[in-house]
Amino acid sequence: MRITNKVLIFISLILLFSCQYIDDHTGNPISVPPQLVLEENIQYQLPFTILSAIENDIEIRNGGYGSAATAHPRNKGEFYAITDRGPNTDFLDGKKFPVSSYTPRIGLFAITAKAEIILKKEILLKDPVGTPISGIPNPEGKGATGEIPYDINGNQLPFDDFGLDSEGLVALRDGTFWVSDEYGPHIVHYSAEGIELERISPIGVNEGNGGRKLPAVFAKRRPNRGMEGLAITPNEKTLVGIMQSTLYNPTRIRTDLTRIITFDLETGETKQYLYRQEKSNLSNSEIVALSSSEFLVVERDGKFSGEGPVQKHIYKINISNATDVTGNDINAEFGLLINTKTLEESTWAEIGNTGIRHVTKTLVADIVEKTGYPHDKLEGIWLIDEHTLGCINDDDFSVTDVNNDGIIEQKILPNTDQKIDAGSLYMIKANF
Structure with a gap:
């Protein structure tokens, strides 16, 4: 019997949508594309284990996968997510690390045909010789933020030359990763196994560790609010990082002016653009590339939805008509100046009078309005397709420090009958 092409296509479609997994012939299952099984605006919890348990039955969860997310560059229905530096609380003149040996890591997640999220693999971040x-x-000269590290008992810990407060994540088609952080701020290239290949830091930081650098002004990042988001253009030629908040340039400043930086991977050339937040002291938590000039940016506050009016917004931005504010000297400690004032010290009127234009932006989605989003930190975006996003929160390993006194408490969502905050995925539809 002769089988026509139409019949073959029909049979193939039946097999495709009846199987739990699609085989890509690598030996590893690829899950059914998530838009077929995930429901819009529904909470899907990421898996976790218990990292540590302390007094009063407080769980420190080995979750924390929410500082950034990115699509697997080849496998539909899979995404990577990254943790930050590990569970920590404010303490004295620095931070208390209850699990001080914790290694920041990248997780590979997949969506099954039953709409369950599974953790397929963990990739621990390592130094150039392979040590986690x-x-x-970091110590002085290596990316220090002025934070003194302490263990759970309040004993001071040694600094780590290669320590990272990882916040931004890019996955390349060759299997390697780029990660941005809040210390240096550093942008670090890691192998598929998590071994450091290159560390790019501001001029004046990590001198002698490679020749490629960020402009010196980025060392003025505000502690714990460094390079929070990292993207790469679709052609994989340019990294694009966004600072979480206003640089402390020259001193402690909190305004609605933040910076975006681009880094050409072939030439090492950098450009800078200004991003204007909706109000002072918000957080730019993620950036994802749509093209070489258009990006999605998460701009949020730090409040829980149960605590009153909140902002968890996703904007589409365009840098094509914005002004490069690098200036003529990337070695300049304070960057480009306007009448002896730094950009951070200047008003938007003063900046505008020079002809400098910030990036344009358009609201794409209000996540609280769409999902009821109960979490405080929207930090990861998984770009599923041209109209679908996966939004992921940072659960802080399910612990917090309400009074900033170094006492570790369970992170509870307000108005939820003591529900513990957990890393979760929400799939939303949006026009961007």
């Missing part, structure tokens, strides 16, 4: 790093701050 910690999330402990």
